[in-house]
Amino acid sequence: MMNRLANLIDAFRPADGPPPNKLLAFFNWCLKGAWPVLIGAALVSGLAGMFEVGSAVVLGLVVDAASTTDPATMIQTHWHILLAGIAFFLVLRPLAFAASSAASTLVVGPAVNVLVLQRLNRHTLGQSVTFFDDDFAGRIAQKQMQTASAVTNVVTEFVNVVAFALASLVGSLLLLITIDGRMAIALFIWLIAYFATISFFLPRVRKLSKARAGARAAVSGQVVDTITNIKTVKLFAHHAFEDRSALNAMEKFREKAIGFGRISASFRLALMTVAGALPVILIGGTVWLWTQGIASTGDIAATGAVSIRIAQMTGWVSFVLMAIYSNLGEVEDGMNTLSPPHTLTDHDDALEVERADGHLQFSDVSFAYGREEGGVTGLSLDVHPGEKLGIVGASGAGKSTLVALLLRLYDAEEGQVLLDGCDVRDLTQESLRRQIAMVTQETAMFNRSARDNILYGRPGAHEDEMIDAAKRAEAHEFILGLEDHMGRTGYDAYLGERGVKLSGGQRQRIALARAFLKDAPVLVLDEATSALDSEVEAAIQDTLGDVMEGKTVIAIAHRLSTIAQMDRIIVLDQGRVVEEGSHDALLDAGGLYARYWNRQSGGFIGIQEAAE
Numbered sequence: 001m002m003n004r005l006a007n008l009i010d011a012f013r014p015a016d017g018p019p020p021n022k023l024l025a026f027f028n029w030c031l032k033g034a035w036p037v038l039i040g041a042a043l044v045s046g047l048a049g050m051f052e053v054g055s056a057v058v059l060g061l062v063v064d065a066a067s068t069t070d071p072a073t074m075i076q077t078h079w080h081i082l083l084a085g086i087a088f089f090l091v092l093r094p095l096a097f098a099a100s101s102a103a104s105t106l107v108v109g110p111a112v113n114v115l116v117l118q119r120l121n122r123h124t125l126g127q128s129v130t131f132f133d134d135d136f137a138g139r140i141a142q143k144q145m146q147t148a149s150a151v152t153n154v155v156t157e158f159v160n161v162v163a164f165a166l167a168s169l170v171g172s173l174l175l176l177i178t179i180d181g182r183m184a185i186a187l188f189i190w191l192i193a194y195f196a197t198i199s200f201f202l203p204r205v206r207k208l209s210k211a212r213a214g215a216r217a218a219v220s221g222q223v224v225d226t227i228t229n230i231k232t233v234k235l236f237a238h239h240a241f242e243d244r245s246a247l248n249a250m251e252k253f254r255e256k257a258i259g260f261g262r263i264s265a266s267f268r269l270a271l272m273t274v275a276g277a278l279p280v281i282l283i284g285g286t287v288w289l290w291t292q293g294i295a296s297t298g299d300i301a302a303t304g305a306v307s308i309r310i311a312q313m314t315g316w317v318s319f320v321l322m323a324i325y326s327n328l329g330e331v332e333d334g335m336n337t338l339s340p341p342h343t344l345t346d347h348d349d350a351l352e353v354e355r356a357d358g359h360l361q362f363s364d365v366s367f368a369y370g371r372e373e374g375g376v377t378g379l380s381l382d383v384h385p386g387e388k389l390g391i392v393g394a395s396g397a398g399k400s401t402l403v404a405l406l407l408r409l410y411d412a413e414e415g416q417v418l419l420d421g422c423d424v425r426d427l428t429q430e431s432l433r434r435q436i437a438m439v440t441q442e443t444a445m446f447n448r449s450a451r452d453n454i455l456y457g458r459p460g461a462h463e464d465e466m467i468d469a470a471k472r473a474e475a476h477e478f479i480l481g482l483e484d485h486m487g488r489t490g491y492d493a494y495l496g497e498r499g500v501k502l503s504g505g506q507r508q509r510i511a512l513a514r515a516f517l518k519d520a521p522v523l524v525l526d527e528a529t530s531a532l533d534s535e536v537e538a539a540i541q542d543t544l545g546d547v548m549e550g551k552t553v554i555a556i557a558h559r560l561s562t563i564a565q566m567d568r569i570i571v572l573d574q575g576r577v578v579e580e581g582s583h584d585a586l587l588d589a590g591g592l593y594a595r596y597w598n599r600q601s602g603g604f605i606g607i608q609e610a611a612e
Contacts, residue, residue, distance in 0.1 A: 358522050366575075
C-alpha cells in the first residue's frame with residue numbers, strides 16, 4: 001500500500017520542452033503530470049482542516065448537553081453524543097490527519113523533489129560548453145538543488161498547510177453562520193485585514209529572499225571554486241587572498257540575510273497583532289449574543305475554540321506563507337540561471353550515425369568565439385578514412401578550436417564541418433560524439449572507481465575487455481596497487497575529485513584506456529602522452545600503433561617526435577593551414593615546421609621563440 005502511494009507521481013517523467021522563464025509557467029513545467037495527484041493531496045489536507053472545525057462542533061454539543069442536563073443523568077441521556085465524540089477524536093480525526101500527513105510526506109514530497117531535479121538536470125546537461133564556461137560549476141549545481149528544494153517546499157506547504165487552513169476557515173464561516181450571521185461577517189472582515197497584512201509583506205519577503213538566495217549561491221560558487229583549485233591556492237600561497245574573497249561573499253550574504261530578517265520580524269509582529277484581535281472579536285461577540293438569548297453556552301465554547309484555533313493557526317500559516325514566498329524568491333533566482341534555452345541543439349530531423357567511416361572535411365570553416373580574431377579562419381581540410389593526421393602549431397594557432405568544431409562543442413560561424421559527407425549540424429550530437437574517442441592533455445576523471453572511469457568509454461563492455469584496455473594503456477599494474485581512504489583497492493578504488501589521487505601520467509593512462517575501450521572510428525589525441533615519462537610513452541607507442549589501425553586519427557602535439565610518423569602533418573598559424581605534408585617533406589621545405597623542429601629544446605615548440 002505504501003509503495004503504491006509513493007509511486008502515484010511518476011518522478012522520472014521527462015519534461016515537455018525547455019523551462020519557461022515566467023514563474024507560474026515555470027511551476028507548471030516543473031510539475032506537469034503531477035497535478036491530479038497534487039490536487040487530490042490538497043483535498044485530503046482540506047478534509048483534515050474541516051475535521052479541525054468538527055472538533056469545535058463536538059465540543060459545543062457536549063457543553064450544551066452538559067449545561068442542560070442533570071449531571072446524574074448526563075451519560076444515560078446523551079450517551080450517543082459522548083460516543084460520537086469518542087469515535088470522532090479516537091478514530092475519524094486521527095485517520096484524517098494521518099491521511100493528510102501521508103499525502104504530504106509520502107506521496108508529494110519525495111516524488112516532487114526528484115521530478116523537478118531530474119528535469120532541471122536534464123535541461124542543464126543539454127546546455128553548450130559555453131554555458132558552463134560562463135559560470136561556476138558549484139553555483140550551477142547549487143541552483144539545481146536549491147530550485148528543486150524550493151519548488152518542493154512550496155508544493156508541500158501548500159498541500160499541508162494552505163489547503164488545511166483554507167478548509168478550516170471555510171468550515172469556521174459555516175459554523176458561525178449557524179450561530180449568527182453577524183459573527184460570520186465579523187470573521188470575514190477580519191480575514192480582509194489578515195490578507196491585507198499578508199499582501200503588504202509577502203512581496204517584500206519574496207524580493208529579499210531572492211536576493212538572499214543569489215548571495216548564498218555566490219558563496220557556494222566562491223568556496224567550491226577555491227576548493228576545486230586548492231593545490232593552485234597552496235602553490236601560490238594565496239590562502240589569505242582566497243579567505244578574503246570568501247569573506248567578502250559571506251559578508252554580502254550576511255547583509256542580505258539581515259535584510260530578510262528585518263522584514264520577517266516586522267511581518268511576524270503585524271500578523272500576531274491581527275491574530276490577537278480575532279478571539280476578542282468572536283468570543284466577545286458570542287458572549288454578547290448569549291446575553292441577548294441568541295447564543296448558547298455551547299456556542300460560546302465552539303466559537304472560542306474556533307477563534308483561538310484560527311488565531312494560533314495564523315502564526316503557523318504566517319510562517320508557512322513567509323516560507324512559501326521565500327521559496328518563490330529562490331525559485332525565481334534559480335529559474336533565471338537554469339532556464340536559458342539551449343544554444344546548441346539538434347534539428348528535429350537530425351540523423352543518428354551508427355558507425356562512421358571516418359571521412360572528415362573542413363570546408364572554408366571560420367570560428368572566432370564571437371570575437372574579431374582567434375580560432376580558425378577560412379580553414380579547409382580533407383582527412384580520408386583511416387588517415388593519420390598530425391597537427392602542429394603554437395599556442396593559439398587554432399588546434400583545439402578545430403577539434404572542438406569537429407565534436408560540435410561549437411557551431412562554425414562560417415563554412416561546414418562534415419563527417420562522411422554529412423554536415424555535423426545535421427547529426428545528433430550524441431551519435432556524432434560516439435564516433436570520436438578523445439584523449440586530452442588535461443584528462444577528465446570522475447570521483448568514481450578506476451573501473452567506472454575506464455568503462456565510461458563503453459559502459460556495456462565486459463570486464464575482460466576493460467582490463468585488456470587498461471593493459472594496453474600501461475595502466476593495469478598501477479591500478480592493482482591503488483587503495484582509497486575507504487579501503488577499496490584495485491579497480492574498485494575511487495580516484496578522488498578530478499582524479500586528484502593520481503599522478504598526471506596515471507590519469508593520462510586511464511584516459512587512454514577509456515579511449516581504447518570506446519573503439520570509435522575516429523581517434524583524437526590532444527597531447528595524449530605529454531604527461532608520460534619516456535619509458536612508459538615508448539611502451540604505449542607500440543600499442544597506439546595497433547589501436548590506430550583502421551581508424552582516422554588526428555594527433556595534436558607540441559613534442560614533434562610523437563607525430564613524426566603520421567601519414568600527413570599540417571601546420572596551423574593564426575587559424576590557417578600554412579603548411580602540410582609528411583615529416584620529411586616539411587623538413588625539406590625549410591618552413592615553419594622545420595623551424596619548430598630545429599628550435600625544439602626538450603621537444604617543445606616556442607620555448608626559444610618566447611625568449612627571443
